[in-house]
Amino acid sequence: MAASKLKPLSAWMAERNSAYYKSASTSIYDDFETYAQSPKGLLTCANANAFHQWALLHPQDSYNVLETGVGEGAFALGFLTELAEADREHGTQFSSMLRYTLADFSIPMLEKAKTRLAREGFGGQIEILEWDATHPTEFSNSSFDLIRCNELFSDLPADVYVRSGEDLFSVNYDSDLQPQQVPLPWEALSRSEADLVRALPADYHLPINRAAKNAILFLSHHLAPEGRFDIFDYGFYRAEDFVIPADMWNLSLVREFNSQWTVDLNFLYLSASLAEAKFRTRVEPQAEYAEIYRDVCSRQPVSKKNMQKEKSKKDGKGEKAKKDGKAKNQGLDYDEESEDGVEEDDFFYHMEVQP
Ligand SMILES: C[S@@+](CC[C@H](N)C(=O)[O-])C[C@H]1O[C@@H](n2cnc3c(N)ncnc32)[C@H](O)[C@@H]1O
Incomplete structure (x- = not known):
C-alpha cells in the first residue's frame, strides 16, 4: 500500500x-514491554522505597498518590506490593x-488495571479516573504527595524540527514513518524552543514535546x-546521547508498535520549561536512580534477562524495528552488564519535579 501524505x-x-x-482489543504488552511490566522490577521497587523514605520524613494521616498513563496496572501493582513489603520490614x-488514583484516557486500560489490582488484593485502595493528558481536567483532589508516571509522555503528540546550518526545517512523516524536511521560519518556534534547537547539534531531528510539557506543568501545579x-x-x-550518528538517530527517533507511535522525550526542553515555571x-x-536502592531491592533477582525484557519499548519497534535496523541502541553497548549486575541503561531517564 502506498504511503499516505506527509503530516x-x-x-x-x-x-x-x-x-x-x-x-x-488492544493488549499493550503483546505489542511492547515497558520497564514497569515486571511487577517486582527494579524501578518500581526503587520508587516504592523512595516514597517510603519520604513518608517517614513527612508523617501525615493519609497520602494521595496519582499515577497517569497506567497501562494494565503493572507500575501500580509493583509500587503497592513493594510499599507493603517496606511497611512489613519497618x-x-x-x-x-x-x-491511589489511576488516571488514563483509555477506559479499557483503566478497567484492566482495576481488575488486575483487585485480583492482587489492592481493590479497596484504588480509584480509577478517565483523564486525557492532552486536555487535562481538574481532579477532585487538589494536591498529591506523589505523582508517578512511566512511559506516558513519550506517547503524547510532539513535533520534530531540525537545524541545517542556519536554516530551520519542520520534519513531517508519511504513514510509513518516513521523515521529510520542510523549510520553516525560525519565528514558528517560541524564543526558548528556537534557542534550544540552535544550541543542539545540527542535522539531528529534535522532538519538541509540547503536549508532554503542558501535561507535566499541569500536573506539577497539583503537587x-x-x-x-x-x-x-x-x-x-x-551530550553523550548524541554519540549516535545523525542518520541513525533520525530513523529511530519515532518508533511504531503495532499501530502506535512513540517518540523520544527531549528532557532538555522539559527541564528548561519547568525551570522557567519555577x-x-x-x-x-x-x-x-535504581542503584540507590540496590541493596533493599536486591531481594529481587536482577537478572539480565529481566532487565533486557523491561527495556524493550525503547529498543525499537519490536521485531519490525530490529529487522529494519532502526533500533537506536544498535551498535552501542546498550545491553552490557556491569560487574555488579546493573546494566547500562542509556536513554532511560528519571526526572523528578518539585514545587
Ligand atoms: C506505554 S503505556 C505505559 C503503561 C504503564 N505506565 C507501564 O509502564 O506499563 C502508555 C499509557 O498511557 C496512556 N495514555 C496515552 N496517551 C494518553 C493521554 N493522552 N492521556 C492519558 N493517558 C494516555 C495509555 O492509555 C497507556 O495506558
Missing part, C-alpha cells in the same frame, strides 16, 4: 495513539494510608508543597 508528527500521534489505546503502615513528581521515560538529556527538576539515568 506533522503530532497529528499522526494524536490520531494513532488515541485509536490504539482506546480500543478494547513496622510502618503507609500502604494502608494511601489513596502538595512537599510533594514529588517522578517521571520515568526514554529520551535524551546528555519548578525544581533533577534528571538522572534510571540506572542511577
Whole structure:
C-alpha cells in the first residue's frame, strides 16, 4: 500500500495513539514491554522505597498518590506490593494510608488495571479516573504527595524540527514513518524552543514535546508543597546521547508498535520549561536512580534477562524495528552488564519535579 501524505508528527500521534489505546482489543504488552511490566522490577521497587523514605520524613494521616498513563496496572501493582513489603520490614503502615488514583484516557486500560489490582488484593485502595493528558481536567483532589508516571509522555503528540546550518526545517512523516524536511521560519518556534534547537547539534531531528510539557506543568501545579513528581521515560538529556550518528538517530527517533507511535522525550526542553515555571527538576539515568536502592531491592533477582525484557519499548519497534535496523541502541553497548549486575541503561531517564 502506498504511503499516505506527509503530516506533522503530532497529528499522526494524536490520531494513532488515541485509536490504539482506546480500543478494547488492544493488549499493550503483546505489542511492547515497558520497564514497569515486571511487577517486582527494579524501578518500581526503587520508587516504592523512595516514597517510603519520604513518608517517614513527612508523617501525615493519609497520602494521595496519582499515577497517569497506567497501562494494565503493572507500575501500580509493583509500587503497592513493594510499599507493603517496606511497611512489613519497618513496622510502618503507609500502604494502608494511601489513596491511589489511576488516571488514563483509555477506559479499557483503566478497567484492566482495576481488575488486575483487585485480583492482587489492592481493590479497596484504588480509584480509577478517565483523564486525557492532552486536555487535562481538574481532579477532585487538589494536591498529591506523589505523582508517578512511566512511559506516558513519550506517547503524547510532539513535533520534530531540525537545524541545517542556519536554516530551520519542520520534519513531517508519511504513514510509513518516513521523515521529510520542510523549510520553516525560525519565528514558528517560541524564543526558548528556537534557542534550544540552535544550541543542539545540527542535522539531528529534535522532538519538541509540547503536549508532554503542558501535561507535566499541569500536573506539577497539583503537587502538595512537599510533594514529588517522578517521571520515568526514554529520551535524551546528555551530550553523550548524541554519540549516535545523525542518520541513525533520525530513523529511530519515532518508533511504531503495532499501530502506535512513540517518540523520544527531549528532557532538555522539559527541564528548561519547568525551570522557567519555577519548578525544581533533577534528571538522572534510571540506572542511577535504581542503584540507590540496590541493596533493599536486591531481594529481587536482577537478572539480565529481566532487565533486557523491561527495556524493550525503547529498543525499537519490536521485531519490525530490529529487522529494519532502526533500533537506536544498535551498535552501542546498550545491553552490557556491569560487574555488579546493573546494566547500562542509556536513554532511560528519571526526572523528578518539585514545587
Ligand atoms: C506505554 S503505556 C505505559 C503503561 C504503564 N505506565 C507501564 O509502564 O506499563 C502508555 C499509557 O498511557 C496512556 N495514555 C496515552 N496517551 C494518553 C493521554 N493522552 N492521556 C492519558 N493517558 C494516555 C495509555 O492509555 C497507556 O495506558
